[in-house]
Amino acid sequence: MDVDAAPTGDAASWALAEAHNAPSDLKPLLERAAELLSRRLYYQLSSTLSDIIARPSSASLQVELYQRFISEVSGKLDPLALVGLAVRVARQYARPEEAVAFLESVTERLDASKAPEARVMAVIETASYRLQRGQLDQTKQEIEKS
DSSP, rough: OOOOOOSSSSSHHHHHHHHOOOOOOOHHHHHHHHHHHTTTTHHHHHHHHHHHSSSSSGGGGHHHHHIIIIIIHHGGHHHHHHHHHHHHTTTOOSSSSHHHHHHHHHHSSSSSTTTTHHHHHHHHHHHHHHHTOOOOOHHHHHHHHH
């Protein structure tokens, strides 16, 4: 019998603490995310995280949300949903090279044999940032490799 390991609680604690300082429209969503994590309802958690990131009021919180919450549960989320979250978070980086480094770190953690579509999506998004930086040859190599 394969049983999921219980979440460490660090992510849930962070979300609950952040909810106290968050804009009013994010408070219930952050509290819900913490609850869903503790109950191991990962599909619903993915949906709630998407709702949080889709709100303009979350812009200043998105990078930290990814680092402190999403990355802790990334192995439990659907890989395509994870990449979708990462793509939206990458837009918060001021410089394209920061977005590239972030997306590359997400891409490295994806298992290409289990989630080829998610990996391709991450590579394509990374390529778009590389193109903004004028890295045509490196972009071409990465896309061909995928």
